[in-house]
Amino acid sequence: MTRGAGRLRTAATTRLSRDARPRVAVDTILFAFRDHQLQCYLVELARGEAAGQWAFPGRLVRIGEKLDEAARADLAASTGLRDVYLEQLFTFGDPTRDPRTHVVSVAYMGLTAAPETVSACSAKYAQGRWCGVERLPRLAYDHPQMADYALNRLRAKLEYTNIALYLLPPAFTFAQLEELYATVLERELDRRNFRRRILASGLLRRLSQERRGAHRPAALYEFAPRSLRTIEML
Numbered sequence: 001m002t003r004g005a006g007r008l009r010t011a012a013t014t015r016l017s018r019d020a021r022p023r024v025a026v027d028t029i030l031f032a033f034r035d036h037q038l039q040c041y042l043v044e045l046a047r048g049e050a051a052g053q054w055a056f057p058g059r060l061v062r063i064g065e066k067l068d069e070a071a072r073a074d075l076a077a078s079t080g081l082r083d084v085y086l087e088q089l090f091t092f093g094d095p096t097r098d099p100r101t102h103v104v105s106v107a108y109m110g111l112t113a114a115p116e117t118v119s120a121c122s123a124k125y126a127q128g129r130w131c132g133v134e135r136l137p138r139l140a141y142d143h144p145q146m147a148d149y150a151l152n153r154l155r156a157k158l159e160y161t162n163i164a165l166y167l168l169p170p171a172f173t174f175a176q177l178e179e180l181y182a183t184v185l186e187r188e189l190d191r192r193n194f195r196r197r198i199l200a201s202g203l204l205r206r207l208s209q210e211r212r213g214a215h216r217p218a219a220l221y222e223f224a225p226r227s228l229r230t231i232e233m234l
Helices: 003-019 067-079 143-160 174-185 191-201
Strands: 023-034 037-045 058-060 085-092 103-111 125-132 204-211 218-223
Touching: 023 067, 023 143, 023 174, 037 067, 037 143, 037 174, 058 067, 067 085, 067 103, 067 125, 085 143, 103 143, 143 174, 174 191, 174 218, 191 204
Parallel strands: 023 103
Antiparallel strands: 023 037, 023 058, 037 125, 085 103, 204 218
């Protein structure tokens, strides 16, 4: 190689580095209330420097693809779920968050009331599983920060919206609603005041059927309407 050709290649490499732009990704923290605890869905990475580590499902955004569309498509590929509540959380842009290259990740929070229907896992993952938020394994990248951010968002919205409707089955007992709140918020509720406030809000509709089991029958309720509303819950 001539000295002139070396100078040209060095100049081209420098220009490429200077003109390069960060890549954009989406990651989704998917929550479900199952087995009397709040859980999130994790995937085991199968490739790259982080292979063998656990993380939240996600991928790079394709050219011409909207962020919400990318998040929903990736979640469907990773879990088989399509009908989930999804909202954008925060943008994580530390240049060192991914050791391979500069990746800016837009994190989403997802909620499902049907965790048992998870039936798919993208080929890029070794496996996927539900895990209690209090016993998360070591997570790859900056996903521990994403987990904290998503959990804080969920706790806040439980207090001023009816977002619990996306974590409970269509028909549920009042005891299930109380358990969800007490578990996620990690505090005891004034059960009498909580019940009075919720029933007075008009957000619940009592159903004609009851849940029967070993104990006395329990009244069943549903959310009405089944859409996110801002209202003081606690």
